Amino acid sequence: MKKYNVAVVGVGAVGVEMLRVLHNRKFPCGTLKVMARRPRTIVVDGRSYDVVETTAQAFDGIDIALFAGTEGEKGAAVTFGKEAVSRGAVVIDNGADYRMDPRVPLVIPEVNGDALKNHQGIIANPNCTTAVLLMPLGPLHRAFRVKRVVVSTYQAVSGAGGKAMDDLRSQAASFLKGEKVIDFGSFPDQIAFNVLANNWKIDDQGVSNEELKVVKETHKILGDDRIAVSVTTVRVPTLVGHGESVYIETEKDVTPQAAMEVLRRAPGVCVVEADPQDGIAHCPTPLMSAGKEATFVGRVRADLFSSKALLFWVVGDNLWKGAALNAVQIAEMLIEKDWLKSTK
């Protein structure tokens, strides 16, 4: 079996998961080069990785460069992405910098994998919230033509990085001891035992950059900018796993049964069915989604007022399907379809 020289750039919350996913999925790595701003040795699941400094030269001989990226500031892909491509690598960037670039495919393999075909060296991974949303929304759009989506998110703190996870833990410990939480850490307010609808920067219309990403990325991935996407992004005190409460309006009539039939056939989607017999909805939670490859859909139900509307709940691991796993799946698809052409 052919092997590929892989680079992972960045070893924060997402970079570490990329190493884990590459290992778990037995990705055919030749050399695996781990890069970051600060050289060091890290240990993931008992495996030791030497981290070298990210430089242009370090990409020589690399076939696939996975940039762990960042949602906020400009990521390493801005500095080194084109360098890596010019040295023969295909870049898969989890950061936000290239997603809306018309020359860059923005891809969820199960939803719009064909967009990878004509890549020009750089491929973008969607925002975690978009990825989790589109795993069910993509197939539903194809089946019923989605006209409007209203989504409210329940986003885990790991989306804000590894330090944010420590911040939540230490705030929660203080709070339980009866202490007043003074240090908000990565957050604009206390996150432990609280909910923040203002965890992202807003524009002059009051829309958060996270909300705008979901709108634009949904349009690009589904190739349809007529879909009205109304998003409210909210940070909740969970560590891993983004939950999303979704309402859709469709052009065609939709029933929960028909929607579930579509979702059961959708690759990567796991439908959790309610059992009204015991009166408790079996329903996926962020906690159960952590470290799982599937995106879980539950509480699929009819709207009480329209036969062209549907409600459901979806959760997925924001670090996996929302980041590291999706990036590795892109790499796998490039190999499988023989689309991993160097563009140097």
Place this chain on the structure above:
Amino acid sequence: MKKYNVAVVGVGAVGVEMLRVLHNRKFPCGTLKVMARRPRTIVVDGRSYDVVETTAQAFDGIDIALFAGTEGEKGAAVTFGKEAVSRGAVVIDNGADYRMDPRVPLVIPEVNGDALKNHQGIIANPNCTTAVLLMPLGPLHRAFRVKRVVVSTYQAVSGAGGKAMDDLRSQAASFLKGEKVIDFGSFPDQIAFNVLANNWKIDDQGVSNEELKVVKETHKILGDDRIAVSVTTVRVPTLVGHGESVYIETEKDVTPQAAMEVLRRAPGVCVVEADPQDGIAHCPTPLMSAGKEATFVGRVRADLFSSKALLFWVVGDNLWKGAALNAVQIAEMLIEKDWLKSTK
């Protein structure tokens, strides 16, 4: 000043807040009789209350009986409500039992206080989620005629009672120690560091009883059953304060400016304005709403795809405006308007 003999029935999470609210608002109590299944002495904010057993006779001489109620099982108001009325009391029930009874006004004083006028002895307090939602929705409906509401909730565990608060605290403490949480207590799954979209019983259509309450109570309070109300109720690991992410469609054009103008004038509503200058939305949180009388609205913003749609975020103390405070405000309005007629 005239004084009234008041009974508080039930001393769980809501009953205790009723005692607190009566004291804080200097309600003109003559005798204050506290009743519960089990006689005992309780202390609230350093004040001691003798709790007597709830019996029919105990309502003799009572002018106003506040039943703390329960969302789940049949509340004490079913057993004793009509008895209390027949002995001359006006009953204000926080439970769910009488809310949809056509003879019973379901009231948020700031929204539909006039419905109190022709009460027949029993008055119902809305569900906590409905109360918090309708504080802004009522005035917006009057101004712009709401056709559709899509709401996703972020509900605090105190809505499930005092024990649920202890459950969250002890689950969180275990989790932080690295222990596996085995005892879910009042919940169908772990609530600490997790989010539960299945915390309420569902019907054979997959709709939760909490969701259905919001639909029906919204129709009754606004006197308009044409409003399409699509609700997803979700429990989050907060102790007090329900957050709600709300999308509305209106018959008339609506702008954030016009909506905020309406909300600024709405009694009991506090509008928190975003300041895009500093890039961070000032935004109300469940934690800051706890123990506050106002319902806080934030992140009022235009929909990106329609001039007849609007998005906002609302939080309110589920035990106060969502329960105890609203009940006491009903009593105050009955007195102020001279509608506190005995119907025995």
